[in-house]
Structure formats: C-alpha cells, structure tokens
Amino acid sequence: MDLAFADTDEAFRLEVRAFFETRFPKDILDKIRRGQTLGKDDLVRAEKAYHAEGWSAANWPEEYGGTGWSVTQKYIFDEERERVGAPSVVPMGLLYVAPVIYTFGSPEQKQRFLPGILSSDVFWAQGYSEPGAGSDLASLQTRAVRDGDEYVVNGVKIWTSQAHYADWIFCLVRTSSAGKPQEGITFLCMDMKTPGITVRPIIGIDGSHYLNQVFFEDVRVPVGNRIGEENKGWDYAKYLLTHERTSYAHVARKKMDMARLKQLARTVTSDGRSLAEDPLFVQKMAEADVALASLEMTVLRAIASLSSGQAPGNESSILKIMATERAQEITELFVELGGLYSAHFITDRARPDWNSNSGIPDWASPSMASYLFTRAQTIYGGATEVQKNVIAKQVLRLP
Ligand SMILES: Cc1cc2nc3c(=O)[nH]c(=O)nc-3n(C[C@H](O)[C@H](O)[C@H](O)COP(=O)(O)OP(=O)(O)OC[C@H]3O[C@@H](n4cnc5c(N)ncnc54)[C@H](O)[C@@H]3O)c2cc1C
Incomplete structure (x- = not known):
C-alpha cells in the first residue's frame, strides 16, 4: 500500500489551496471563524463559487458537468476545503438526487433538472x-x-x-x-x-x-x-444510498479541531494549572489523537483500494461508525475544556455580534450545541446499530 501522493496530486492541492485563499468568498470563511452559522444564501454562494471553477459536481460523469477527478483528487479537495473550514456542497441535490436523475431519468428530465442542480439555483x-x-x-x-x-x-x-x-x-x-x-x-x-x-x-x-x-x-x-x-x-433509492455514503470522515477538520483543542488547553486553567498539564485531560487528548490517526489510515486504505479498482462497498459502514465516534469524542472534549462556559447555550448565531456581550470565548459558547448536534450522527446516514448489522453480515459474513 503506497500512501504517498503523486506529484500531480500535490500540484492539484496547490491549485485548490490557491482557490480557497483568493477566490472563495472571504466573508463566508470569516463567519465560520467567528462561530456564526451559515444561512441558505451562504450555502448557495459557496456552491456557486465551486461551480464557477467547474468543481461543484465531483462525482458526476463529465458529460453532465462532473469534474472528472480521481478519488485521490476528491480527497485532496475535501482536505483543503476543511483545512480552511469552508462548507461542503449541500448533499441533497448535487450528491443524492442528481445521480438518480442522470442514471434513471428520461432525456427530458435530465435537461430539466440537472442544470439547476449544477448551478445551485434549485x-x-x-x-x-x-x-x-x-x-x-x-x-x-x-x-x-x-x-x-x-x-x-x-x-x-x-x-x-x-x-x-x-x-x-x-x-x-x-x-x-x-x-x-x-x-x-x-x-x-x-x-x-x-x-x-x-x-x-x-x-x-x-x-x-x-x-x-x-x-x-x-x-x-x-x-x-x-x-x-x-x-x-x-431500486433507485438503493442506488442513491450508495451515493449517500459520502465520506463522513472529515479527517482534516477533525485534525484542525484537535490542534485547536491542544492550543486552547494551554490557556484554560483549573486548580491553578492549565488543562494541558492535567494528566487526565492530556490522556483523553492523546487517546482522541490516536483514534483519529487510525480513522485517517482507514480512510487512506479505502482510497488506496479504490485506486486499484475496488469499491469500498460495505466497508464504508466501518468508516461511518469510526467517524461518528471520533466526532463525538472531540466535541465532548471541547465541552469539557469549556467547563461552565459550555453551559452558555446560544441558539441564534446568525448575527455577527452573536457572542459579543457574553464575556465567554467564541470557541466555548457553541461547544454544547456542537456536542449535541454530533449525537445525531449516530442516527443519520444509517443508524450505528444498523451499520453494525451490515458489518456483521456483509463484511464479517457472520450467520
Ligand atoms: C440530523 C438528521 C438529519 C436527517 N435528515 C433526513 C433527511 O433529510 N431526509 C430523510 O428522509 N431522513 C432524514 N433523517 C432521518 C434518518 O434517516 C432516520 O432518523 C434514520 O433512518 C433512523 O430512523 P428512525 O429515526 O425512524 O429510527 P429507528 O429506525 O426507529 O431506530 C430507532 C433505534 O432502533 C435501532 N434499530 C432500528 N432497526 C434496527 C435493527 N434492525 N437492528 C438493530 N437496531 C435497530 C436504531 O439503530 C436506533 O437506535 C435525518 C435524521 C437526522 C437525525
């Protein structure tokens, strides 16, 4: 298994990085950095920015406007996107219904529906x-x-x-x-x-x-x-679900979160010492780091096998469970780090000044909401128990 990226892939990475640094809407990235929530207008503008580069439909065949990217290029794009915190495309149109329409729809339906999905106008x-x-x-x-x-x-x-x-x-x-x-x-x-x-x-x-x-x-x-x-x-729904198995891994974002967590742990004190010196908290961070590294290796292994022509198939259930556990672990650590600040429960984060008068750091105020939303990952995209059934029956071939 060769996990190194080819020179052409690294060149592609620089191209994507330059896009996010210079052409992606800066106000959207600023909102994310400030902890503000994105509205429909932001989500659509982000997609339109990808579309302007011809990059909104990473999985579509090129004849309908797809990028023609390899699996590795898709991974690199997502890695760079998550590195700056930019949103992914909203999946329902571009990732879910479009493949059903271009595979099973009539020529008239393709003409009618696909352009509006591709341009994010619908x-x-x-x-x-x-x-x-x-x-x-x-x-x-x-x-x-x-x-x-x-x-x-x-x-x-x-x-x-x-x-x-x-x-x-x-x-x-x-x-x-x-x-x-x-x-x-x-x-x-x-x-x-x-x-x-x-x-x-x-x-x-x-x-x-x-x-x-x-x-x-x-x-x-x-x-x-x-x-x-x-x-x-x-039959079409089952086909769609194979496309719904998009990567829940979000490894790059989790790495950024872990780096932030470690940096913040140095600034938060409890009983006169920083949490970065608290043996229990350090141990929890180390365990989260190791588990995240194992998620990353599992993702890369899946990619390596895809490059050699194998589909991840039912093994994606393993990724779904691992990614869910890691996301929940990391959001839990942020809540622990925030301590009482995490009880500050703000629901309306659409305004730029959402946290300006609270006296609570921007990273701590949304930590409880993130922790709670991440619980839902156990359920959506196929509940954890159901994924375990898939692994038992289809991967391990247990009776
Ligand atoms: C944030 C979020 C977004 C969503 N977005 C959409 C959306 O856009 N469109 C849409 O159509 N749906 C959406 N869903 C719904 C989601 O697909 C369902 O919640 C999911 O399929 C589980 O169904 P359920 O909630 O009815 O729970 P149930 O199926 O009733 O499950 C309840 C519990 O029983 C367990 N269970 C069920 N069957 C088995 C079994 N055979 N073996 C062992 N345990 C089992 C489950 O794991 C779970 O713990 C969303 C859900 C969430 C949380």
Whole structure:
C-alpha cells in the first residue's frame, strides 16, 4: 500500500489551496471563524463559487458537468476545503438526487433538472423518512394514487433536512400495496410550491432549525415528475444510498479541531494549572489523537483500494461508525475544556455580534450545541446499530 501522493496530486492541492485563499468568498470563511452559522444564501454562494471553477459536481460523469477527478483528487479537495473550514456542497441535490436523475431519468428530465442542480439555483430536500419508517424505510406509507396524468399524494415525511430552504423535494411514495413492501414504491419529484405541501419546523436538541416535518395533502404531481418506472423506486433509492455514503470522515477538520483543542488547553486553567498539564485531560487528548490517526489510515486504505479498482462497498459502514465516534469524542472534549462556559447555550448565531456581550470565548459558547448536534450522527446516514448489522453480515459474513 503506497500512501504517498503523486506529484500531480500535490500540484492539484496547490491549485485548490490557491482557490480557497483568493477566490472563495472571504466573508463566508470569516463567519465560520467567528462561530456564526451559515444561512441558505451562504450555502448557495459557496456552491456557486465551486461551480464557477467547474468543481461543484465531483462525482458526476463529465458529460453532465462532473469534474472528472480521481478519488485521490476528491480527497485532496475535501482536505483543503476543511483545512480552511469552508462548507461542503449541500448533499441533497448535487450528491443524492442528481445521480438518480442522470442514471434513471428520461432525456427530458435530465435537461430539466440537472442544470439547476449544477448551478445551485434549485435547492433540494430528501423526503424518505416517515414517523413510522426510518431504518425500516420500506414500510413507508405516504401514498400516491394515479389520476390521469397526475399522482395525488397524501402523507407525512419527517426529519427532512433543510426542507424550509428547498425549492424541490424528491420523495419515496407508495403506489402499490401488493407483494413485498419494497415492490410498491415510486420515486417522485415535487415542486415545493405545489398546493397541499406544508413544512413545519422541528427544533433540534442543539436549538437549531435544521429539521422539518413535511405534510402532503391532496398534492397533485404530474406523472412526468416520476423518475424511472412506477413501483421501481426502491431500486433507485438503493442506488442513491450508495451515493449517500459520502465520506463522513472529515479527517482534516477533525485534525484542525484537535490542534485547536491542544492550543486552547494551554490557556484554560483549573486548580491553578492549565488543562494541558492535567494528566487526565492530556490522556483523553492523546487517546482522541490516536483514534483519529487510525480513522485517517482507514480512510487512506479505502482510497488506496479504490485506486486499484475496488469499491469500498460495505466497508464504508466501518468508516461511518469510526467517524461518528471520533466526532463525538472531540466535541465532548471541547465541552469539557469549556467547563461552565459550555453551559452558555446560544441558539441564534446568525448575527455577527452573536457572542459579543457574553464575556465567554467564541470557541466555548457553541461547544454544547456542537456536542449535541454530533449525537445525531449516530442516527443519520444509517443508524450505528444498523451499520453494525451490515458489518456483521456483509463484511464479517457472520450467520
Ligand atoms: C440530523 C438528521 C438529519 C436527517 N435528515 C433526513 C433527511 O433529510 N431526509 C430523510 O428522509 N431522513 C432524514 N433523517 C432521518 C434518518 O434517516 C432516520 O432518523 C434514520 O433512518 C433512523 O430512523 P428512525 O429515526 O425512524 O429510527 P429507528 O429506525 O426507529 O431506530 C430507532 C433505534 O432502533 C435501532 N434499530 C432500528 N432497526 C434496527 C435493527 N434492525 N437492528 C438493530 N437496531 C435497530 C436504531 O439503530 C436506533 O437506535 C435525518 C435524521 C437526522 C437525525
């Protein structure tokens, strides 16, 4: 296994670094450094900056506007992006629905939907989960009944990330109850402005409005918005999930966080000595460092095998669990470092002066919210228990 990057890859790294230093919107990076939260406008402007370089669709085939990057180049781009703290693309459009459309959509649908996704002019949400269908997604009940050239949709979706920003939503809906539950599911795209769609916020444990519940009441959707065949949506959904297995690793960001943590530990004192001299805290930081190094090696090993033509496949479940544990460990250390300051729970961090009168350092105020949001990583993208089942059955081949 050769983990060194080739000269051409290092040249690419310099090109990406120069982009973030000179052409990426500086005010967005400043907001992130100040601990401010990003709104829809910031997320869209970031994507448009990537698009201006031809870099927003790293995974798409080149014929539709993809970058043509190797797996290593994608890794380097993400590493440089995380090094400066810039946001990733919002996954629902560019990473999730687009591959379904360019793989299973009609030529008309490709022409209609892909340009708006590529240019980030159309914001998408993912309507899969329902109050009674999460890990067991195939039991979903949102129903679409055919009426001439339209479907009439009724039901509820839940945990819909950023649906309050979305112009369009792609949903799995039930079109038949015959046969196995997987066999009666259809993949439908809907304009969020269609009468009968209502979005209600769900405020997360971290105090943020990221999640939503979406209600569909007699929503009339043209049959032309269906991707692929009726009742074949499960196949497309499974295909999408392979694309949803994007890297949760975020190794570069975690390394930056660890470096910051160590530097801050020298400035925070307890019982007359800095936390950088507290044996217990030092041990916890060292353990987090070692575990992070092992995550990095696992990611690089996966990349090395991809370069030689193998897909990571079910092994990505290992990465998902490791990345979740590391993220939770690091946010926990920040809470511990902040001590009582971490109890300062600010939910509205959209304003530049969000923390100016608190007397509490900018790094400490959001630490509890980050810690709490990171708990959700155990659940989204496939819950940890479900990933463990995958590892047991598909990787270890246990009975
Ligand atoms: C921050 C966040 C963002 C999300 N964004 C979206 C989105 O944009 N669109 C969308 O459609 N959904 C979204 N989701 C929903 C997410 O996909 C579901 O929460 C997830 O699939 C789990 O489903 P559930 O919440 O119904 O929990 P359940 O499936 O009810 O699981 C409850 C518990 O039971 C365990 N469990 C379930 N099945 C098994 C099993 N077979 N073996 C062992 N243990 C099991 C789980 O691990 C979990 O601990 C989001 C969730 C979160 C937290």
